[in-house]
């Protein structure tokens with residue numbers, strides 16, 4: 246482009262901005278096909294004063310991002326277009342303001358910089374996914390070695406997932422019908438004895454770290470002497486204590502109502518699917534539905550979500566093999582474990598390092614960060630090098646397990662812990678039940694613990710994925726039945 250051409254483009258842009266800012270009450274974009282339609286964005290950007298209304302063809306690419314504030318029309322439908330013009334011209338100032346505000350936030354936050362960052366982040370996600378695909382299937386959990394090392398250690402930590410780790414397999418013959426009826430997660434009946442024994446061992450700390458809500462964990466594990474970490478670790482309690490929150494500060498939950506609405510819509514239209522509302526995430530689950538239909542519905546649902554509720558929200562969408570989960574950015578098991586560990590060490594007044602960690606779960610990809618948290622070295626295949634969107638606002642990979650010197654109530658207010666918040670849990674899952682009344686999460690002790698909290702000597706760490714072969718875990722087990730059998734062996738081996 247020569248100087249003259251550059252100047253003409255500049256003049257044209259200035260003219261567009263001036264024109265859009267001063268004159269129109271309404272912009273009517275009726276393209277029959279359109280890649281994006283930049284004019285719509287320019288129009289929105291210029292409406293700070295006039296709050297003009299955008300009528301936008303549903304065939305324009307911009308409809309996906311500005312659809313929430315614009316009036317969307319099918320340009321072939323002349324009556325609809327005419328109606329929308331009337332609607333726009335007679336719209337109340339409040340409605341104009343609300344619609345404008347929604348789109349203005351989108352235009353001003355989705356900048357070129359943001360686009361570039363998202364692009365790189367998604368590229369990284371793709372690399373990680375590809376690496377996971379080609380990653381070798383990890384070997385089976387070496388049970389004998391895991392038991393031998395367990396017996397030799399003196400301060401052990403067992404981190405157990407719940408769903409599909411400690412529950413009965415869905416496909417157990419004769420059990421499927423029951424599961425469909427109840428849709429509720431239930432502890433595998435074969436586990437009670439082993440769990441009781443493991444939990445009552447003074448050298449062992451057991452944590453159930455689950456995406457489930459507090460109520461589900463209370464119901465299934467309330468009688469054991471263990472730690473419960475609900476909602477991917479956002480809520481924590483010792484079973485004889487009260488729930489506390491480990492939630493990062495400023496967790497944005499404004500998206501919840503609109504996503505709920507879409508989930509309810511799809512639940513009604515997908516037989517045997519169900520929707521699990523939690524406090525920090527929402528899950529639409531189609532594991533009992535027709536899988537093919539469920540997948541089609543999930544795809545359709547995601548399109549709805551991206552064009553509507555997600556357009557301005559800072560959320561992570563985690564697609565499971567039979568579920569769609571939406572969480573605020575920053576809600577992962579790996580992000581929470583640091584804070585959980587801090588609380589455990591503090592509460593137990595530990596004076597010796599944890600010398601054995603077993604971490605077993607059927608965790609979603611985003612939660613696999615809990616496996617890598619305890620790795621003494623970051624993976625050398627580059628998996629740890631990518632900073633993905635899910636990590637935004639959390640630790641960078643190189644900080645992934647920095648806290649071997651863990652923490653005190655006071656040291657936890659350092660740079661990393663400044664994201665966590667000691668506060669009373671905001672909502673009581675069982676209203677009216679005094680046993681669940683929310684408690685103060687952290688004792689404000691000034692005492693400092695400056696020894697290494699973890700001393701796993703490399704080999705005293707067993708991360709194990711259940712029913713998954715594409716994983717960052719070191720080992721795998723086929724199903725929760727195998728978990729039951731292993732935990733039973735572990736419990737029986739202890740003196």
Ligand SMILES: O=P(O)(O)OC[C@H]1O[C@H](O[C@H]2O[C@H](CO)[C@@H](O)[C@H](O)[C@H]2O)[C@H](O)[C@@H](O)[C@@H]1O
Pocket residue numbers: 405406407408409410454455456457528530531532564565566567568569570606607608609612
């Ligand atoms: O957090 P947990 O209690 O240990 O459970 C692990 C996850 O279970 C659920 O996801 C799993 O089942 C889904 C179908 O029901 C499947 O789509 C997904 O791939 C599985 O990982 C649950 O939806 C997650 O929130 C749990 O974290």
